[in-house]
Every structure is written in structure tokens, then in C-alpha cells.
Amino acid sequence: MTQVQLRAVRKEFGSFVALEHIDLNIASGELVALLGPSGCGKTTTLRMISGLDNPTDGEILFDGKDVSDVPVRDRNVGMVFQRYALFPHMNVEKNITFGLRVRNIPAEEVEARLEEILDIVQLTQFRHRFPAQLSGGQMQRVAIARTLITKPSVLMMDEPLANLDTNLRGEMRRFIRDLQQRFNITTIFVTHDQVEAMELSDRVAVLFDGRLEQFDTPDAIYHRPDKISVAKFMGASNIFQGTIGDGVVKAGFADLAVTGTQQFDAGEQVDVMVRSEAIRLLKQPQDGAANQVEGEIRTSDFFGATVSYTVQVGDHQLNVDEHSTEKLDPGSRVFLQLPGDRIWLFPKRAN
Amino acid sequence: MARKATNTFTHLSPFQRFYLIAVAGLIVGPFIPLIIQSLAFRWAWPNLLPTVWWMEQRERSPIPLAWDYVLSPYSRVYEATFNTMVIGLAVTVICLAICLPAARVLARESFRGKSSFEFFLSLPLIVPEAAIGIALLMIFINLGLAGSYFGIIIAHLIPTIPYMVRMLTAVYQGLGREFEEQAMILGATRWQILRMVTLPMLMPGVVAGALFTFLVSSNIFLLTFFLGQGKIITLPTLLFSKISGGTLDASAAGITLIVSLPGIILLIISERFIKEEAFGKGFGN
Numbered sequence: 001m002t003q004v005q006l007r008a009v010r011k012e013f014g015s016f017v018a019l020e021h022i023d024l025n026i027a028s029g030e031l032v033a034l035l036g037p038s039g040c041g042k043t044t045t046l047r048m049i050s051g052l053d054n055p056t057d058g059e060i061l062f063d064g065k066d067v068s069d070v071p072v073r074d075r076n077v078g079m080v081f082q083r084y085a086l087f088p089h090m091n092v093e094k095n096i097t098f099g100l101r102v103r104n105i106p107a108e109e110v111e112a113r114l115e116e117i118l119d120i121v122q123l124t125q126f127r128h129r130f131p132a133q134l135s136g137g138q139m140q141r142v143a144i145a146r147t148l149i150t151k152p153s154v155l156m157m158d159e160p161l162a163n164l165d166t167n168l169r170g171e172m173r174r175f176i177r178d179l180q181q182r183f184n185i186t187t188i189f190v191t192h193d194q195v196e197a198m199e200l201s202d203r204v205a206v207l208f209d210g211r212l213e214q215f216d217t218p219d220a221i222y223h224r225p226d227k228i229s230v231a232k233f234m235g236a237s238n239i240f241q242g243t244i245g246d247g248v249v250k251a252g253f254a255d256l257a258v259t260g261t262q263q264f265d266a267g268e269q270v271d272v273m274v275r276s277e278a279i280r281l282l283k284q285p286q287d288g289a290a291n292q293v294e295g296e297i298r299t300s301d302f303f304g305a306t307v308s309y310t311v312q313v314g315d316h317q318l319n320v321d322e323h324s325t326e327k328l329d330p331g332s333r334v335f336l337q338l339p340g341d342r343i344w345l346f347p348k349r350a351n
Numbered sequence: 352m353a354r355k356a357t358n359t360f361t362h363l364s365p366f367q368r369f370y371l372i373a374v375a376g377l378i379v380g381p382f383i384p385l386i387i388q389s390l391a392f393r394w395a396w397p398n399l400l401p402t403v404w405w406m407e408q409r410e411r412s413p414i415p416l417a418w419d420y421v422l423s424p425y426s427r428v429y430e431a432t433f434n435t436m437v438i439g440l441a442v443t444v445i446c447l448a449i450c451l452p453a454a455r456v457l458a459r460e461s462f463r464g465k466s467s468f469e470f471f472l473s474l475p476l477i478v479p480e481a482a483i484g485i486a487l488l489m490i491f492i493n494l495g496l497a498g499s500y501f502g503i504i505i506a507h508l509i510p511t512i513p514y515m516v517r518m519l520t521a522v523y524q525g526l527g528r529e530f531e532e533q534a535m536i537l538g539a540t541r542w543q544i545l546r547m548v549t550l551p552m553l554m555p556g557v558v559a560g561a562l563f564t565f566l567v568s569s570n571i572f573l574l575t576f577f578l579g580q581g582k583i584i585t586l587p588t589l590l591f592s593k594i595s596g597g598t599l600d601a602s603a604a605g606i607t608l609i610v611s612l613p614g615i616i617l618l619i620i621s622e623r624f625i626k627e628e629a630f631g632k633g634f635g636n
Contacts, residue, residue, distance in 0.1 A: 052532055072535045085533040089551045099537035102547070150537060 001028045002062050002153035002186050004049060009058035011044055011210075018044045019210045022058070026203075031180050031187045033197035036207035037233070042190045045207070046156050049188065051075045062153060078152030082159040084143040086131040092142050093127045099150035113149050120179070121145040137168045141175075148183060155180070157189035161196050173200055194234050198222060206230050228271045228346040235275070238318050242272040242345070249345060253314035254293045257340045264345065271346040276319040278342040281309065282335045283328075291338040297330050311336060382611075388604035389417060405601055417601035421609065426602065428609060431589040435569045435613070438500065438585060442507040442568040443561050446515050449508075450560070451553075454519030459528070472516060475509045483509060484577040491578060498580040506574040511564045518563070522556030562621045569613050586610040 006024040010017070019041045026032050034042040047053040049060060051072035059066045067075060086095050096117060100110045118124045121141040131139055140160070147155060160176060161169045177200060180187045191197050197204045198218035205215040214226045225231040232239065242249040242256075244264040249256050249272055256272070264270060285292060295313035307327050309320045311334060318336060328334065363371070388394060391401035392408045405417040420426055456462075457469070475483065487506055488497060496502035530552060534544045550557070572587040579588060590610050593603040 050536055052536070072532075073538045073540065075536075076538075077536060079533065079536045081529045081533060083527075083529065085527070085529040087530060087534075087548060087552070089554075098534070098539075098547070102534075102537065102539040102543045146537070 001184060003028045003064070004154055004186060004188070005061040005064070006045070006049075007059045007061065009045075009048065009055045009060065011041070011048065011053065012056045017210055019048075019055075022210075022212050024205060024212065024215060026186060026188065028063075029184045029186055031177070031200065031202045032189075033201035033204045034188065034190045034207060035194065035197040035204050035233075036192065038192055040207040041210040042192075042207050043158060046079070046158060046188065046190050049154065050077050050079050050156055076150070076153050078147035078150065078155045080140070080143045080147055080155075080157040080160060082162060084131075084139045084163075086139055086142055086146075088131050091128050091130050092123060092134070095131070095142055096146045096149055098146060103150075117145045117149045120148075120182075136164050137172060140164070140172065144176075144179065148179070148185075153186065155183075155185050155187045157187070159191055160189050161191070161193070169196075176200065206233065208233075223275075223342075225273075225344070228273065231273045231344065231346070237273050237275055238279075239271060239273050240316060242270050244268045244270060244345075249343070251316070253316045254291070256291045256338055256343060258343045258345060259341050260345060264347070269348045271348060273344045273346065274318075274338055274342060276308070277306075277321040278339060279318065279320045280337040280339070281311070281320050281322045281328075282337065283332075285335045286337070289337055290340060291343075293336050293338070295334055295336055297328055297332045297334055299330055300327060302327060309334075382608075385604050385607055388599060389421075389601055389608055391601055392417070418605050420602040421605035426606065427584060427589060428586075428606060431584045431586045432609070434500075434583055435585040435587075438503055438507060438575075439565045439568040439613075441500075441504050442511060443564045445504065446508055446511050446564050447557065447561060450512060450515040450519050451557075453516055454523050457516065457520045458523035472513050474513075476513050480510070480571075480573045484574045487574070488577045497578055498582040500583060502578045503575055503583060503585075506578050507568045507571055509574075510571070511567050514567070515560045515564055518560040519553070519556055522553050526552050559621065562617050566614055566617055586613075 004024075004026040006022050009019060009022040009024075011019040022041075022045065024045075034045055036042050044053060048055050051067070051070065054068065059068055061067065062075075087098065090098070093114060097110050097114055100113065114127075115124075118127055121144060123138065123141055123145065126134065126138060131142070134142065140163075157176075161172055164172055173196075176187075189200070198221070201218060203216060204218055204221045206213045206221060208229055214221055214230050216224075216226075221230065222234050225234060228239065231237055240251055242251045244250075244261055244266055245255060246266065247257060247261055249258050249261060249270065251272060258272075285294070293313050295311040295318070298310045298312050298317065301308045302324060305324060306321045307324045309322065309328070311318050311320055313336065320336065387401065390405050391403070392405045393403040394401035409419065414420070421428055457465070484506070487502075487509075491497040491502045491506075496505070526549070530548055531544050534548045539547065569585070570587060572591060575583075575585050576588050576591065579585070584592075586606075587610065590603070590606050593606055599607075
């Protein structure tokens, strides 16, 4: 149970600024995702918390104490590397007990803790195997066990699900969640996958170009993004230009009634975002429905549970995701409803 | 995993069989007359086999003949073998101690002038050994190192270091940083990381490099000849003194066979080691 704080952390590699003024407060026992495209500085953040790299400026605190001068081996953190970094010349047992053996813990205690952890990660029958004889999921469980056996105060994982195939990912996700709750350990993981970040974490920190863009719950990040960049990164969206009117935003194809126009000046240019799954698609118009527009289906892609359509409305194309109970063909006339409480407005900025 | 070797050659085409026999003949061939010669007392052209064997003359001769001579103290074979081993081991150990840290830097760090450094590293392999030997001899005479073990060991490091650095650099490049970082996070000290993680993972490369260095060192003639000044003889210099007359008698043939023994033994050891290493690591990868 450790609280992790980053205060005004900055990291430079030569003239390249990897991280700029990062402030992050991670509560004790929380599971946090560092989300961002590759090169955004998320792995650097992880490495600095672990002590493998040191910040150029700013401080890192564990439970309020600055750990900048604490060397890696005394920081008592755990790290699961993306490619697991299992020692290939040691079997499962030797790999898992490594952290105890280097600390000269008595053999009986090592054995007892090994048995316990092998049982938790369900690897007892593989204990004498070498890493090359294990599957990806088994290797990851060895890597997690090797870390948890040392009882770290913070657990870190670099792209924990990236190297697993689709079927295993779901299983591993539940496994990581269970373990995290069972050990009640502050956990930070890095991912470039929005879905993974939202599914697994209590809170998501979105990083772009070394800047922390938003740090909030998955729900807020997805539905109430602070910035258009975050909104774009979090998945399929429709983004278009608009001008603020009286309680409405004037998009090129229609005037849309939107809640929350009051924070903008009349006539101000804004970016408008509406998620593709928020739009309702109807074959017949509904009388008196707000924000209803008519359009024609251009493309339709079947994804099993959903169908993705692009719909031509005036000179705009809108993406719409619908349940696949009925698949409409390109050329069909349809009516779209854009719910006013699910349309998001962002002030025009350089980004 | 490994394909089962079949016991016969029947599945091979005549060409493949000829090829195998030719290769085997070229490798083993030269040893056959050498072995016969080492057992001969009189063997002259055009006889296919010696007319008089060593065993027939053994009792009558007042001086030790052939293998009796080779294995007697007069031949100085024991002394030369001992020197070759001591020098070879020392060169191998020192070479490893220099090249391991050097290879780590070359594999992982980038620095100004790295590519020219790498070029100059192979210079000792380009410059003729005789030139290095003469230059070193002049310096070492002044330093009082000529004719000493120390002088020969330093000389042997010159042609062995380039090979070793290259070999270990390649091995280090294959070893990602994350293993050492993981060990560090798990609480290991620098020494523990080296002993428990880095060295075992580098082992195949280290063993191959060490065997190679030892072999090169135990085969160096010219540098040893110059710098040993006749005070320190090794197997190659001993052999040269026996065959420099232009004839190869039974005892010289025997010494030649002994000189080739270390290489054969090391080759067998390395084959063994590499197989066990592959087995220990399990399947695949």
C-alpha cells in the first residue's frame, strides 16, 4: 500500500524533452494506466518511478517521501517487462525465487513463499520448466509471480497484454485485476491500447508528446474528454467544425441543440465531437425529435455485434455504429439523431 | 527435436558420398603418414610402408627412438606442453578480463569515434606478425621483458584481443539490457547480477571465445619464437626446431602429433559444451 506522487517531473535525453512537467497523484492500491501513442513518454515515466532512469527535474515521492536518491534495488518496486525478461538459464522456480535468493532469505521461507505464489499463479506443475518451454501466458505469469514474491510496494507493467493473443488477453486481464485486488497493491501499467486501458484500470493518465493531457476515470476519459486530442485518441468519433449560436452549434449540415453552449461566446468557432455509437440511426423520421438529419448510407462494414456505417449528410460524412440486428445496404435513405447531451464542444486551439 | 541420424549412407547420392569422402580425406589424410612416420625406423621412397619399424629396433638402439624419445625428458615435450598451457591459460584469462568490459561498452554505448575505434581494433590482424614481433622484441629487450613469460603473454594478447572483442560484442548485442535491469529491480547487487545473470547468459560466447583464444595462443609460433629468445619453448617453437632441418623423422612426427592434441581436445570439449548448452535451454529459441 503505497501512494505514488510525481511532482513537476521533467526528463530530457540530450536535447530531446521526453517528459514535460508531469504531475501525477496515484492513490494507494489504485490501478492506473499510462496511455498514449508510442514515444509519448509513458515507458520513461515507468522507468523513472522504478528508478531505472532519474528525472532531470522534479521529484518522485512514495508515501510522501522523496525517493530520488534511493537506488533501484532498494526502492522495493516490481516491474514486469513487455517481453517478460525471464532469465533463460533458470527454470520457473529459480526465476521466481530470484528476488528472494539475492536478499539471502532463509531457504525454508523461500520455499514456503514459492509454494504459495506458484499456487496463486497456477504454475505448480510447470515449476521445473525453462522459459523456452512455456507459452506466452505462462511466461507472463512467471514474470508476475517473480515480482509479487518480493512483496513490492508498487507494481509496474509495461504493455502487459501486448504480446498475448486475443483469447488469452481477456483471461489475463481478469487475472491481473484479481491479483491486484487480492494483494491490494498500487499498480501502474503502460499501454498504447485505449480498450486495454479502459478495461483494466481505475484511472487513466493520457500522455501525448511528454505532456499529461488528462488523468481521470475511464468513463470520464471516454465520455467527457478535456481535449479534442484525447477525444480523438479514445476511439471512433465524428469531429467537425461548428459555430456557437443561441443554444445551438451551427454545423455545416444542421443546427444542433447542445447542452453546454453557455461556456462559449456567440459566434465562437469550436470543434464538435460526437461518438459514432451515440448517434441513433432510423429508417423513418420521428416527429418532433431534436437534432434529426436525413442522409444516405455510403458504406457499411459488418463487425459481428455491430455494423459501422458512413452516412452522407449534406456535404458531411458521419460515422455511425449500430447493433447488427438489421444490416442496411449502401444507398439506403436513413435518419440520424444526434443526442444533445452526447455532443461535446472544444474551444479551437492550435492542437 | 533433433533429427535422428541414420546409421548408413545409403540414402545419399554417389555425388554426396564422394563429397563427404573427399572432405574427410582432406582433413584426416595428412595425419595418416604422420602417424605411420612416428612409428617408423626406416621409411624411404617408393615404399608404401616403412621397411623397418621402430618397435623392431627398440631393444638394439643405445638412444631412445621415436615415441620413446618423444616421451623422454630429452625431447623437452613436457616442458613445452607445460609452457604452452600456462601461457595459453594466462592469455585467455587476461584477454577475457579486458574484452568483457570493452565488448559491453562497444555493444551498448555510442561514442564519438566508435567506428574508427572498431577499425583500428582489427589492425593487429592486418599487420604481419613478423613486423609486430620485431618491433615488440626491440621494445621488450629494453624493458627486460624479452625471454620472460610475461613478455610472451603480452605478445599473444595482440592477435587474440581483436577476435575476442568482436565475438563478445556480438554476444552482448544479443543480450538485451532488460535482464540486468530486471535483476536490479528484484534487488540484486552489481556482483550478483554479473554472477547470476550476465555471465551465465554470456556463457556460450565466453566459452567459444576462450577456447578460440587458447587455440590461437597455443599455435602462435613467430611471436613466441622472437620473444621467447630460446629461453621459453612452447610446442610450436619446439616443433619448428625439430623440423627446421627439412627432414621429418619419427620423433619429429611424434611431436607434431602431440602439438595437434590440444586443439583436438578443445574441439571435443566445445562440441560437448555447446550441445549441453542447447539442451539446458530447452526447445526452440
